Amino acid sequence: DGGITQSPKYLFRKEGQNVTLSCEQNLNHDAMYWYRQDPGQGLRLIYYSQIVNDFQKGDIAEGYSVSREKKESFPLTVTSAQKNPTAFYLCASSSRYGYTFGSGTRLTIV
Amino acid sequence: AQSVTQPDIHITVSEGASLELRCNYSYGATPYLFWYVQSPGQGLQLLLKYFSGDTLVQGIKGFEAEFKRSQSSFNLRKPSVHWSDAAEYFCAVGLNQGGKLIFGQGTELSVKP
Numbered sequence: 001d002g003g004i005t006q007s008p009k010y011l012f013r014k015e016g017q018n019v020t021l022s023c024e025q026n027l028n029h030d031a032m033y034w035y036r037q038d039p040g041q042g043l044r045l046i047y048y049s050q051i052v053n054d055f056q057k058g059d060i061a062e063g064y065s066v067s068r069e070k071k072e073s074f075p076l077t078v079t080s081a082q083k084n085p086t087a088f089y090l091c092a093s094s095s096r097y098g099y100t101f102g103s104g105t106r107l108t109i110v
Numbered sequence: 111a112q113s114v115t116q117p118d119i120h121i122t123v124s125e126g127a128s129l130e131l132r133c134n135y136s137y138g139a140t141p142y143l144f145w146y147v148q149s150p151g152q153g154l155q156l157l158l159k160y161f162s163g164d165t166l167v168q169g170i171k172g173f174e175a176e177f178k179r180s181q182s183s184f185n186l187r188k189p190s191v192h193w194s195d196a197a198e199y200f201c202a203v204g205l206n207q208g209g210k211l212i213f214g215q216g217t218e219l220s221v222k223p
Binding site for chain 2 (some may be wrong): 058099
């Protein structure tokens with residue numbers, strides 16, 4: 001079945017460490033997105049990519065980085081510069097027919 | 111600036127009662143409108159979407175939404191709520207079906223027996 005896989009589901013890291021969240025899709029979608037979800041704030045766009053080897057900052061890109069070397073993959077790195085990284089992270093992909101979301105990664109900084 | 115507002119952070123309804131979740135948007139053009147539902151710790155599932163045509167849109171799980179251009183609103187309704195409808199609901203707008211979306215803050219729905 002086609003879909004988006006985010007791994008791991010839960011991730012714990014020490015403060016000051018970089019961490020990379022995985023997002024893979026087999027839907028053949030051109031566009032991919034990373035959203036951050038915090039209670040009461042909805043989903044906020046971190047980065048998005050419309051084609052391979054190209055990506056744009058969203059509304060809250062500071063402290064994050066991405067790459068898009070393959071159509072299927074759009075990993076997100078949360079760097080030590082991100083002041084409050086503990087959150088639920090959702091990856092999505094889209095075609096002209098609509099969006100598909102992954103099941104999310106909950107990142108906790110300890 | 112483009113924005114989506116869901117005025118109600120938390121709503122509690124009795125099982126079997128009707129439901130209306132409010133969504134207002136601010137957008138330069140006529141947007142594509144979406145309602146999503148999220149169970150705890152999960153991704154988002156599309157309930158329904160509006161692009162054009164009939165302003166009353168039917169979705170999955172018995173939900174419907176009405177687009178009112180004059181009020182910049184896209185409220186979600188269900189005639190009779192089931193306990194399994196308890197979840198968080200997000201309204202979203204976009205320029206097209208597949209572009210980036212702007213989300214509201216979400217409305218958490220609780221259903222009491």
